[in-house]
Amino acid sequence: MFSTVRERVGEVLLPGDEFSFEAEEKISLTAPVKSEKVVCGPGLRRCGDRLVVFKSGVLRHKEPNVFWIDSQQRRYVPAKGESIIGIVTAKSGDVFKVDFGGSEQASLSYLTFEGATKRNRPNVQVGDLVFAQFLIANKDMEPELVCIDSSGRANGMGVFGAGGLLFRVSLGLVRRLLAPHSDIRSDLEQLFPCELVVGMNGRIWVKSATVQQTLIIANLLQSAETMTAQQRQQLFRKVQQGAF
Amino acid sequence: QRSSNELYLRCQEFGCEQSLLSRPDGSASFVQGDTSVMAGVYGPAEVKVSKEIYDRATLEVLVQPKVGLPSVRERSQEQCVRETCEASLLLTLHPRSSLTLILQVLHDDGSLLSCCLNAACMALMDAGLPMSCLFCGVTCAISTDGQIITDPTAAQEKESRALMTFAIDSAKHSVLMSSTKGSFSVHELQQCIAVSQKASEKIFQFYRDSVKRRYSKSL
Numbered sequence: 001m002f003s004t005v006r007e008r009v010g011e012v013l014l015p016g017d018e019f020s021f022e023a024e025e026k027i028s029l030t031a032p033v034k035s036e037k038v039v040c041g042p043g044l045r046r047c048g049d050r051l052v053v054f055k056s057g058v059l060r061h062k063e064p065n066v067f068w069i070d071s072q073q074r075r076y077v078p079a080k081g082e083s084i085i086g087i088v089t090a091k092s093g094d095v096f097k098v099d100f101g102g103s104e105q106a107s108l109s110y111l112t113f114e115g116a117t118k119r120n121r122p123n124v125q126v127g128d129l130v131f132a133q134f135l136i137a138n139k140d141m142e143p144e145l146v147c148i149d150s151s152g153r154a155n156g157m158g159v160f161g162a163g164g165l166l167f168r169v170s171l172g173l174v175r176r177l178l179a180p181h182s183d184i185r186s187d188l189e190q191l192f193p194c195e196l197v198v199g200m201n202g203r204i205w206v207k208s209a210t211v212q213q214t215l216i217i218a219n220l221l222q223s224a225e226t227m228t229a230q231q232r233q234q235l236f237r238k239v240q241q242g243a244f
Numbered sequence: 245q246r247s248s249n250e251l252y253l254r255c256q257e258f259g260c261e262q263s264l265l266s267r268p269d270g271s272a273s274f275v276q277g278d279t280s281v282m283a284g285v286y287g288p289a290e291v292k293v294s295k296e297i298y299d300r301a302t303l304e305v306l307v308q309p310k311v312g313l314p315s316v317r318e319r320s321q322e323q324c325v326r327e328t329c330e331a332s333l334l335l336t337l338h339p340r341s342s343l344t345l346i347l348q349v350l351h352d353d354g355s356l357l358s359c360c361l362n363a364a365c366m367a368l369m370d371a372g373l374p375m376s377c378l379f380c381g382v383t384c385a386i387s388t389d390g391q392i393i394t395d396p397t398a399a400q401e402k403e404s405r406a407l408m409t410f411a412i413d414s415a416k417h418s419v420l421m422s423s424t425k426g427s428f429s430v431h432e433l434q435q436c437i438a439v440s441q442k443a444s445e446k447i448f449q450f451y452r453d454s455v456k457r458r459y460s461k462s463l
Contacts, residue, residue, distance in 0.1 A: 012456045015369065016377035016414045054334060054374040056455050072459075073372035075269040075288065077338075103288040103341035139339055228461060 002036045002065065005051065009061040013069065019051040043069025072172045076101050076201035078137035083157065085199030086145065088128045096124060098145055101201045106143040108132060113147045114154035129160040129205065131197055164207035167218050171202050173225045184224055187236045260454045262370040270371020274363035276395060278353035281360050283367035288341035300335040306346045307360065321357055325364055328411040328421045334374040343373065354398040355383040357409040357423060362447065369455065378414040380447040382440035386428055392436055394443050408436050412444035
């Protein structure tokens with residue numbers, strides 16, 4: 001089955017497409033048999049002894065045996081370990097309720113900030129932006145966020161300062177920005193200095209020296225979603241030449 | 245004069261566009277001849293406690309007619325679309341969430357229910373909701389002299405003695421939903437189902453081509 005899946009890497013697949021063991025696959029009785037392992041990522045699931053696609057998108061592969069469907073989506077579904085930008089909507093007792101754009105609000109305990117104790121509470125108000133990561137995120141339980149990593153340090157997470165602009169983009173653009181050698185990020189670095197926080201729930205926060213530069217960067221990122229690489233580089237060059 | 249077994253899809257004029265609306269999580273518009281429907285999907289989103297189901301998502305379908313307020317006819321169309329969607333969506337992956345599907349009729353020239361089903365399937369795919377299989381809608385009309393016409397226009401529907409709409413799934417080509425009106429024999433029903441299953445293959449191939457075109461920019 002590994003070879004049939006490997007063949008179709010790079011193709012566009014639709015929900016309902018499936019991969020199954022062929023009847024002609026023979027197991028040799030004399031030679032040693034290598035056990036095949038196929039790791040399914042997002043978009044693929046196991047149904048009995050078949051592998052079924054349940055989202056439309058492009059089939060991608062990473063060595064040695066990881067396959068997933070790269071799909072374009074706007075709605076975020078929480079997953080453990082992902083860091084997101086959330087908006088604090090309520091303070092109830094010891095817990096903040098944070099809206100991250102999912103089907104329910106996540107809870108963020110005040111003790112999960114760096115250096116927070118029962119006497120030393122963090123300075124978080126309703127309406128603040130927080131950069132946090134999911135500790136618990138499955139379909140059956142209420143999601144929980146934390147602002148520290150496993151060693152107890154903030155590592156860039158926590159409440160945002162004043163200023164800046166928050167806007168929404170699609171999840172595909174966010175993944176392209178966070179990829180290791182992202183060309184959108186390298187194009188952006190050549191423009192003007194700015195502070196950029198990218199949340200995996202499709203929210204981006206930008207802060208630059210002037211309000212105008214902030215707005216230019218926000219507009220560029222929102223329009224980069226639907227452009228090919230060449231169109232994007234042309235646009236960035238035009239902005240650089242006409243930059244204030 | 246056509247024989248009753250010949251397959252004729254109206255002008256093969258299918259048109260479809262995805263992600264055309266900026267607010268919904270998924271949107272699509274489907275055009276069959278002169279009939280055109282636009283669909284928008286929101287979800288998985290927050291659900292009211294009175295409507296939540298503990299182990300599945302709650303699916304709501306709204307059909308808005310071109311003129312006037314929704315009436316009983318739209319309610320029955322909504323039920324047909326909702327039953328088809330619930331059969332093919334993996335609702336157990338999003339318990340206690342709501343999925344809302346809104347269908348706006350832009351122009352009705354016959355075969356409206358099947359156009360709604362096709363637009364709904366494309367919008368659900370565009371929103372990235374998990375589906376176990378795709379579905380499509382095919383309408384058949386039986387004329388007074390016994391001919392089977394697929395995708396009838398409004399004029400052909402008026403003169404027919406029976407009108408049937410079937411929702412066919414992509415995995416086993418089985419019938420997910422059927423809505424019929426008029427008088428016909430059991431044999432004619434079975435013939436219409438066979439004709440619809442054959443027509444559904446063309447529609448699924450059209451879905452595949454549309455989605456390939458959409459992802460061609462990022463490939």
